[in-house]
Amino acid sequence: MDGTGAVKNKSPNETLPRHVGIIMDGNGRWALNKGIARTSGHTEGLKTARRIVETASLRGIRYLTLFVFSTENWKRASREVDFIMSLVKQHLTRELDFYRKNHIRIRHTGDITGLAPDIIAEIDEARADTKDFDGMQVILALNYGGRNAIVRAARRYLQNLPNVSCAEAADTLDENILSNNLDNPDLPDPDLIIRTAGEFRTSNFLLWEAAYAEYFITDKFWPDFSNEDFDAALAAYAARERRFGAATAGSGGKFGRRSNPRGEPVNQ
Ligand code: FPP
Numbered sequence: 001m002d003g004t005g006a007v008k009n010k011s012p013n014e015t016l017p018r019h020v021g022i023i024m025d026g027n028g029r030w031a032l033n034k035g036i037a038r039t040s041g042h043t044e045g046l047k048t049a050r051r052i053v054e055t056a057s058l059r060g061i062r063y064l065t066l067f068v069f070s071t072e073n074w075k076r077a078s079r080e081v082d083f084i085m086s087l088v089k090q091h092l093t094r095e096l097d098f099y100r101k102n103h104i105r106i107r108h109t110g111d112i113t114g115l116a117p118d119i120i121a122e123i124d125e126a127r128a129d130t131k132d133f134d135g136m137q138v139i140l141a142l143n144y145g146g147r148n149a150i151v152r153a154a155r156r157y158l159q160n161l162p163n164v165s166c167a168e169a170a171d172t173l174d175e176n177i178l179s180n181n182l183d184n185p186d187l188p189d190p191d192l193i194i195r196t197a198g199e200f201r202t203s204n205f206l207l208w209e210a211a212y213a214e215y216f217i218t219d220k221f222w223p224d225f226s227n228e229d230f231d232a233a234l235a236a237y238a239a240r241e242r243r244f245g246a247a248t249a250g251s252g253g254k255f256g257r258r259s260n261p262r263g264e265p266v267n268q
Pocket of ligand 1: 042
């Protein structure tokens with residue numbers, strides 16, 4: 001590794017993830033620690049999201065997927081759900097100028113049909129308004145679940161098939177077809193998934209697409225996640241050796257990874 005933490009012989013293009021996904025966890029615990037309402041944690045979480053969007057764009061990230069609201073989050077108190085939805089709406093209205101100025105394209109992933117009409121309208125407007133921008137793409141995962149996304153992709157495939165038998169449909173289905181029927185088939189798979197608040201689980205985020213993603217986990221709660229933390233995640237990613245199932249080049253060793261999910265170096 002050199003001083004930047006990058007693995008030698010990697011070009012800058014390889015050391016910078018093209019697509020970063022973030023599980024923005026810990027808003028509630030952040031608020032609890034301060035003895036304030038959970039909703040205040042979400043308000044602060046939104047500020048962090050806005051800042052990280054800008055930082056990621058400045059760092060040259062091409063795609064940033066933010067896990068805003070899961071298909072499971074409906075189990076929360078309706079007051080909290082309504083509050084998160086109002087934050088999303090407010091963000092899309094108030095920050096449109098920021099997205100325009102930075103040529104950032106807004107997209108959505110998840111089951112849009114399960115969202116309230118006013119949120120759908122706001123998402124549609126933001127998508128239409130920014131669709132031609134060639135800067136970073138921000139994908140808002142809203143009413144998103146990885147399993148739900150896979151099921152919807154399979155359904156899309158079956159619904160668009162000409163009149164063929166189930167056996168024929170089953171015979172033709174493969175990984176490419178499934179990928180091509182996801183919400184945004186043109187997006188590359190995420191290279192790096194960041195998770196805040198210290199949990200080591202996927203929580204149904206990008207299950208299909210994250211097959212070969214590198215994970216970076218920090219104990220920081222999302223409202224406290226700083227630009228330096230984001231840079232630490234990028235540095236940890238640059239230090240990883242991605243093998244996509246192949247053997248480690250040259251070493252013949254068992255472990256290709258040079259840092260663990262917390263970004264701590266691993267001796268080899
Ligand atoms: C996790 O904290 C966060 C959420 C459920 C989503 C809230 C996200 C935002 C307000 C940011 C929205 C960003 C954009 C760009 C619209 P948690 O409540 O699960 O925390 P806990 O696990 O500590 O309870």
